[in-house]
Amino acid sequence: MSLDWLSAPCAQPDTALAEAARAHQLQLTKPPGSLGMLEALAIQLASLQHTPRPAVERVWISVFAGDHGVADEGVSAFPQVVTGEMVRNFATGGAAISVLARSLAATLDVVNLGTVNDPGEIPGVRRAIIAPSTANFCLAPAMTVAQFDAALSVGAESARSAKAAGAQLFIGGEMGIANTTSAAAVASALLDEPPSVLAGAGTGLNAEGIRHKVSVLERALAQHAGATTALEQLRCLGGFEIAALVGAYIAAAQTGLPVLVDGFITTTAALAAVMINPDVRPWLLFAHRSKEHGHARLLQALNAEPVLDLGLRLGEASGAATAVPLLRLACALHNGMATFEQAGVSTS
Numbered sequence: 001m002s003l004d005w006l007s008a009p010c011a012q013p014d015t016a017l018a019e020a021a022r023a024h025q026l027q028l029t030k031p032p033g034s035l036g037m038l039e040a041l042a043i044q045l046a047s048l049q050h051t052p053r054p055a056v057e058r059v060w061i062s063v064f065a066g067d068h069g070v071a072d073e074g075v076s077a078f079p080q081v082v083t084g085e086m087v088r089n090f091a092t093g094g095a096a097i098s099v100l101a102r103s104l105a106a107t108l109d110v111v112n113l114g115t116v117n118d119p120g121e122i123p124g125v126r127r128a129i130i131a132p133s134t135a136n137f138c139l140a141p142a143m144t145v146a147q148f149d150a151a152l153s154v155g156a157e158s159a160r161s162a163k164a165a166g167a168q169l170f171i172g173g174e175m176g177i178a179n180t181t182s183a184a185a186v187a188s189a190l191l192d193e194p195p196s197v198l199a200g201a202g203t204g205l206n207a208e209g210i211r212h213k214v215s216v217l218e219r220a221l222a223q224h225a226g227a228t229t230a231l232e233q234l235r236c237l238g239g240f241e242i243a244a245l246v247g248a249y250i251a252a253a254q255t256g257l258p259v260l261v262d263g264f265i266t267t268t269a270a271l272a273a274v275m276i277n278p279d280v281r282p283w284l285l286f287a288h289r290s291k292e293h294g295h296a297r298l299l300q301a302l303n304a305e306p307v308l309d310l311g312l313r314l315g316e317a318s319g320a321a322t323a324v325p326l327l328r329l330a331c332a333l334h335n336g337m338a339t340f341e342q343a344g345v346s347t348s
């Protein structure tokens with residue numbers, strides 16, 4: 001298979017609609033700019049959705065799950081079996097993202113790309129098994145070329161299904177024990193930054209645990225120093241679910257579906273997607289600043305201003321889902337407020 005589709009053109013935001021939305025905001029009964037980021041979000045959504053009346057009523061959430069060989073290095077506070085256990089929990093409705101998706105009346109698409117503790121066929125889970133786990137990237141590339149290609153395509157399929165189902169917003173989430181190590185490795189390589197800048201506590205490592213994680217990352221980065229393109233860095237150091245997110249973000253931008261990015265792992269995928277295909281960037285909105293140490297650096301690299309900063313560090317798309325009500329309110333204000341003229345309110 002070929003990876004040429006990754007660099008195919010993305011849909012174009014409508015700049016005339018962005019200008020019209022900006023002008024509309026100036027006519028609404030409030031001092032200009034007084035609704036801050038709520039104004040900017042509505043303008044961006046109008047431009048991306050090609051409509052003067054933006055909306056995020058129909059939200060699609062894909063949570064991609066995969067296990068990581070680097071878990072063997074003792075880099076997580078939790079055991080690897082949790083990945084498969086949480087896949088079941090997503091489907092049976094008990095996970096945070098299950099509750100959030102229900103509350104938002106959002107579609108929840110759970111995709112299992114390969115878990116060591118395989119929960120098998122479960123209603124509500126798409127099985128797209130590539131292997132039980134990636135390889136331990138301290139010893140070998142995390143994915144073969146064929147596995148990497150497959151993971152990217154699995155993600156793209158979810159984004160295309162979302163578009164076909166009429167979604168107005170795509171959210172990607174992830175689940176994978178040890179994936180903050182994988183994401184930190186990818187981010188270190190993409191940004192050419194030392195791993196200490198990107199590594200954090202993940203599910204709850206203490207200071208000693210973080211020091212060990214950094215030493216594992218240093219070994220891994222030395223092992224794959226020959227990987228110099230974003231695609232090779234992602235294949236050698238990423239995970240199935242991280243590659244799926246990259247494929248999903250690129251396909252969403254190509255089909256003209258706005259994306260709301262979640263936390264540390266998903267922002268790493270977003271950075272990789274933008275480095276692979278720079279046209280993806282306008283399609284990305286950023287939900288929150290995760291408590292994970294490296295997230296602020298990633299947001300800065302993407303010149304991204306997130307909506308929320310609540311100290312969240314769960315993943316699963318939970319931060320993005322939490323920001324959806326604010327996006328809905330931004331649209332309601334943009335579409336529903338009276339203009340100065342309509343309300344008979346003076347401007348001078």
Ligand SMILES: O=C(O)c1ccc[n+]([C@@H]2O[C@H](COP(=O)([O-])O)[C@@H](O)[C@H]2O)c1
Nearest residue numbers: 076176178179180202203263264290315
């Ligand atoms: O999204 C985040 O910012 C985030 C920050 C810390 C941890 N996580 C979640 O925690 C898991 C990875 O943590 P760890 O410690 O096993 O690498 C994975 O399932 C992620 O969804 C997620």
Ligand SMILES: Cc1cc2nc[nH]c2cc1C
Nearest residue numbers: 078082175203314315316
């Ligand atoms: C219980 C648990 C739930 C999660 N959801 C996302 N990452 C997670 C990690 C753990 C450990």
